[in-house]
Amino acid sequence: MKRAFPGRRARLLDLLFPPKCVNCGEPIGERRQSRIFCPVCRQKFLSEITRPCPVCGREYSRCLCKPVGFLPDAFAYSLPYDKEDGVARKLLLCCKSQRLTDAFREVASIMLATAKERGLLPDGGLITYVPRAPEKAEKKGVDQAQELAEELSRLSGLPCVGLIAHKRFSLDQKLLGGAQRGRNAEGSFRLTHAAGSAAGRTILLIDDIVTTGSTVNACTRLLREAGAERVICLSAAKNVKTPLFHPKEEPPS
Numbered sequence: 001m002k003r004a005f006p007g008r009r010a011r012l013l014d015l016l017f018p019p020k021c022v023n024c025g026e027p028i029g030e031r032r033q034s035r036i037f038c039p040v041c042r043q044k045f046l047s048e049i050t051r052p053c054p055v056c057g058r059e060y061s062r063c064l065c066k067p068v069g070f071l072p073d074a075f076a077y078s079l080p081y082d083k084e085d086g087v088a089r090k091l092l093l094c095c096k097s098q099r100l101t102d103a104f105r106e107v108a109s110i111m112l113a114t115a116k117e118r119g120l121l122p123d124g125g126l127i128t129y130v131p132r133a134p135e136k137a138e139k140k141g142v143d144q145a146q147e148l149a150e151e152l153s154r155l156s157g158l159p160c161v162g163l164i165a166h167k168r169f170s171l172d173q174k175l176l177g178g179a180q181r182g183r184n185a186e187g188s189f190r191l192t193h194a195a196g197s198a199a200g201r202t203i204l205l206i207d208d209i210v211t212t213g214s215t216v217n218a219c220t221r222l223l224r225e226a227g228a229e230r231v232i233c234l235s236a237a238k239n240v241k242t243p244l245f246h247p248k249e250e251p252p253s
Ligand SMILES: [Zn+2]
Pocket: 021, 022, 023, 024, 025, 026, 037, 038, 039, 040, 041, 042
């Protein structure tokens, strides 16, 4: 069951399994504003995400930094991932290993607000996602970009279709350097049978964290092959530790 239980059932579940803060692990308590953070961590989270990007000085949702050679026609992200003890980082790590509906809903609603603010939510757009390697999705029991894409679809009303699949047994991107990542990513994905529906449309490609951009580039190439008119990448976060980003060339959106 992916959707939150409404009303009485939710209250009963809260009694049996009191929600705990994803950052500090403390029980969230009765008068909560959030189902994922305690009041202290919620405050930390809010101040973290309204801080300026260290590269371009804009708020994260308005940051124009992107990887050099990034292929999508437009790009937006909402959360920082660079601080080792960051609350936003903890939330995203939690999304990689647990199927916490409330966490995905929180992140997706922030992504939606960013997309609206940046004018990146076109009528007739189609949502898809960068799929996780199947062996990893099985091991962790969650494909975080897919969960985010499905939540965004519920919140925006735009359809979500799996247009890209991951081939099995490719190398883990995390263990590779930049050039290797690019070569590995190119061979890691294929179009699904549903890819025909991309023709002539604007595709919103959802990812959780963009680092070097090579997986998003590989997926963007495939989507263009399938006839997509425009590819917009919406990522929950960008890993700003890598020195590959420059804030200058924002494509027209
Ligand atoms: Zn907390």
